[in-house]
Amino acid sequence: MSGALPADLGDALRQLAATPRLLVALDFDGTLAPEVDVPDEARALPEAHEAVLALLALPETDVAFISGRAMQSLQHVSRLPETAFLVGSHGVEVHTDGRTELDLDESELARRAALETALQAIADSLEGVWIETKPAGFALHTRLAGDAETAEAEARALAETDPEANGLTVRRGKNVLEFSVRSTTKGEAVERLRAQTGATAVLFAGDDVTDEDGFAVLRDGDLGLKSGQGETVASHRVAGPHDVAAALRALAENRAGASPSRL
Numbered sequence: 001m002s003g004a005l006p007a008d009l010g011d012a013l014r015q016l017a018a019t020p021r022l023l024v025a026l027d028f029d030g031t032l033a034p035e036v037d038v039p040d041e042a043r044a045l046p047e048a049h050e051a052v053l054a055l056l057a058l059p060e061t062d063v064a065f066i067s068g069r070a071m072q073s074l075q076h077v078s079r080l081p082e083t084a085f086l087v088g089s090h091g092v093e094v095h096t097d098g099r100t101e102l103d104l105d106e107s108e109l110a111r112r113a114a115l116e117t118a119l120q121a122i123a124d125s126l127e128g129v130w131i132e133t134k135p136a137g138f139a140l141h142t143r144l145a146g147d148a149e150t151a152e153a154e155a156r157a158l159a160e161t162d163p164e165a166n167g168l169t170v171r172r173g174k175n176v177l178e179f180s181v182r183s184t185t186k187g188e189a190v191e192r193l194r195a196q197t198g199a200t201a202v203l204f205a206g207d208d209v210t211d212e213d214g215f216a217v218l219r220d221g222d223l224g225l226k227s228g229q230g231e232t233v234a235s236h237r238v239a240g241p242h243d244v245a246a247a248l249r250a251l252a253e254n255r256a257g258a259s260p261s262r263l
């Protein structure tokens with residue numbers, strides 16, 4: 001765990017806390033939850049989960065999780081009340097009024113089926129490589145594979161699926177290469193939620209390459225918080241999930257106008 005938050009981040013959180021209507025939009029893996037080998041076993045740090053619940057309980061404050069995970073997986077690991085917004089599959093799946101909308105057309109279904117055949121054959125032939133099923137595509141996981149198997153899996157996947165010819169979106173993440181028949185981004189999800197909630201300012205936090213789409217749509221008065229290393233356009237950076245949790249707690253405390261002991 002790290003120490004106190006940087007002074008400029010503390011100032012920015014205080015300023016953000018005063019906005020009339022706040023949207024807190026959060027990536028999950030690597031931002032709230034430390035990485036683990038089995039995606040289903042990932043959980044937000046307890047202090048991150050508590051800070052999210054504290055924000056959710058505040059008036060004029062909305063909380064959204066915007067994740068690369070399939071909606072079902074996000075619901076399983078996030079353990080949030082219905083008052084939170086959930087967006088899965090990098091913006092492709094949106095959960096509203098108790099149901100998740102996603103109707104793939106015939107072409108998308110056919111391309112998804114071909115994708116599964118190609119990626120499953122690659123996973124079956126390489127030690128430590130496996131595919132995660134998502135409604136609009138598949139994630140090729142290499143966290144448990146060696147460097148040679150990872151390189152071969154990714155090269156074959158890109159060559160054999162021919163993303164350009166087949167209208168596939170490819171997203172690179174941490175030890176994962178994702179293929180989807182839909183191309184929505186986390187940036188589009190942030191903008192949709194901004195409009196839907198009437199937010200006057202947004203905090204977006206994320207750790208991975210695909211989160212850069214979320215940072216890119218932030219405006220003056222918003223706050224982008226990068227978790228961990230890597231290039232970013234976010235205005236602020238912290239070391240990882242422990243510090244993200246500390247930032248969220250500080251935001252909740254500032255917005256509640258309460259002393260830490262009252263939250």
Ligand SMILES: O=P(O)(O)OC[C@H]1O[C@H](O[C@H]2O[C@H](CO)[C@@H](O)[C@H](O)[C@H]2O)[C@H](O)[C@@H](O)[C@@H]1O
Binds near residue numbers: 042068132
């Ligand atoms: O957008 P996120 O919420 O950050 O989700 C991104 C991907 O997260 C999951 O994979 C990553 O986390 C796993 C658990 O720590 C880890 O085993 C894997 O190596 C990481 O890539 C999830 O499985 C993917 O579907 C998400 O797209």
